[in-house]
Amino acid sequence: xxxxxxxxxxxxxxxxxxxxxxxxxxxxxxxxxxxxxxxxxxxxxxxxxxxxxxxxxxxxxxxxxxxxxxxxxxxxxxxxxxxxxxxxxxxxxxxxxxxxxxxxxxxxxxxxxxxxxxxxxxxxxxxxxxxxxxxxxxxxxxxxxxxxxxxxxxxxxxxxxxxxxxxxxxxxxxxxxxxxxxxxxxxxxxxxxxxxxxxxxxxxxxxxxxxxxxxxxxxxxxxxxxxxxxxxxxxxxxxxxxxxxxxxxxxxxxxxxxxxxxxxxxxxxxxxxxxxxxxxxxxxxxxxxxxxxxxxxxxxxxx
Numbered sequence: 374x375x376x377x378x379x380x381x382x383x384x385x386x387x388x389x390x391x392x393x394x395x396x397x398x399x400x401x402x403x404x405x406x407x408x409x410x411x412x413x414x415x416x417x418x419x420x421x422x423x424x425x426x427x428x429x430x431x432x433x434x435x436x437x438x439x440x441x442x443x444x445x446x447x448x449x450x451x452x453x454x455x456x457x458x459x460x461x462x463x464x465x466x467x468x469x470x471x472x473x474x475x476x477x478x479x480x481x482x483x484x485x486x487x488x489x490x491x492x493x494x495x496x497x498x499x500x501x502x503x504x505x506x507x508x509x510x511x512x513x514x515x516x517x518x519x520x521x522x523x524x525x526x527x528x529x530x531x532x533x534x535x536x537x538x539x540x541x542x543x544x545x546x547x548x549x550x551x552x553x554x555x556x557x558x559x560x561x562x563x564x565x566x567x568x569x570x571x572x573x574x575x576x577x578x579x580x581x582x583x584x585x586x587x588x589x590x591x592x593x594x595x596x597x598x599x600x601x602x603x604x605x606x607x608x609x610x611x612x613x614x615x616x617x618x619x620x621x622x623x624x625x626x627x628x629x630x631x632x633x634x635x636x637x638x639x640x641x642x643x644x645x646x647x648x649x650x651x652x653x654x655x656x657x658x659x660x661x662x663x664x665x666x667x668x669x670x671x672x673x674x675x676x
Contacts, residue, residue, distance in 0.1 A: 374598065375399045377440035379425055379473055380447030381418065382409030384550045384557070385488065385542075388587050389444060389594045390415045396595070401438045403431070404447065413549055425469035428476075435476035443477045444486040444594060445470060451555040452493065452513045456641045459514035466518035471525050478533030486597050487526055489519045491541030491607050491648040492582060502583070502611035504649040505541070513641030523605070530603060538597040540590075543609035543648045546668065547587030548675040558619055559584070559669060563676045566629045576638040578617030583609040583647040586663035586671075596657040609648030610661050622666065626673045 376393050380386035381402030387409070393400045400418040403425065414420055419438070423430045425447050435443070448466050449455070455462040470487070477485060493516030494509045511517045526537050550557040552564030562572040585608060593608050620633050638644075653659040663671075 374442060375401075375438065375440045376442045376444060376598075377401045377403065377435065377438055378418075378444045378446060379403045380409060380445070382406055382411065382413045383446060385545055385587060385590060386444075386446035387413035387415070387549060388547070388591045389446065390418050392591045392595055394418055401434075401440065403434060408449070408551065408554065425472055426464055428472045431472050431476045432479070435473075435480045439480055440477070440482055442484045442486065442598060443473060443482050445473055446488045448488065450490075450515065452515045452641045453555055453639050455513050455515035455518070462514050462518050466515070467521045467525065470522040471529075474525060474529040478529055478535065482535055484598075484601070485526060485530070485535055485537040486594060487522065487537065487539045489523055489539050489541045490516060491543050491609060492646055493643065494520050494541060495643075495646060497643050497645065501613065501645065502609065502647040502649040503607070505605055505607055505652055512643060515641075536601055536603050538600060539605045540593060540597070541605070541607045541648065542590060543583035543585050543607075543646070545585055545587055545590050547672050550587075552676060558616070559623065559672055560676065562620060562623045563627070563673050566623060566627050567676060571631050571634050572620060573634040573636050574616045574620060575636050575642070576616065577635060578615060578620070578633075580616050580638070580642065581613035581645045581647070583612060584614055584619070584665050584668070585609055585661050586668035589661040589663055593653065593657065593659045596659055600657065604656055606653040606656065607648040607650045608653055608659070608661075609650050611647050611649050613645060613647045614665060622669050623673060626669055
């Protein structure tokens, strides 16, 4: 199978590329290296340095490579920055997604896999864990941009007759996550503690997220290659883990005895979230396997 992965030099995308290559697929990567890194690129994948906002360039790449499947991970995934400057987030995550779909549709791709967000789309649901029937209520332009991306996919799937899998990820962590970015608290805390710096928790430590190890997310992207239907699926454990618990677990793994610093909550961040992935289990047979203790132990050794 020929698979094009956008954002294939980034954190999650590069792991997905590695799995596809290991399975024997012919893989190409589009990445502008703004948040991805050359060191993450798989040597067996064909690399195109390009920005998904450049429609003509995307037309050219997709038309030449002629993929069967496009796996779309290229995005700007920073909540606070999306509030301060929504135009960049909307341009990349909405118009960029439309460009990739336009090029894919004209090249007659069969299936489109999209990395959306369950952590930011649902807002602050009343009932947790949230399933796919929960009404989206994003609190940030980032969450909104992913919801608009989903709507664009549904539209172009009808226009071009392609099928799609939309994954609403919970908080993904693991090796290669950028510790210098806004998102990715496990990588950020690990890097700071290893440098002898006390990490900052935004809020009182009670804010919760549903953490899934990147290897489990990769497995879902592998399983999606075998589906020919349209699916919208949450990926999560269905468990809430607080910021304080994450800090304590990382500090314990690294034998760090100091306390964290506390700062005010940041605008646009949800207070509590966890995702019900029953539907992904029924449709794809997907279940997460790496628990948070094991995942943190693996991740802290990589920074």
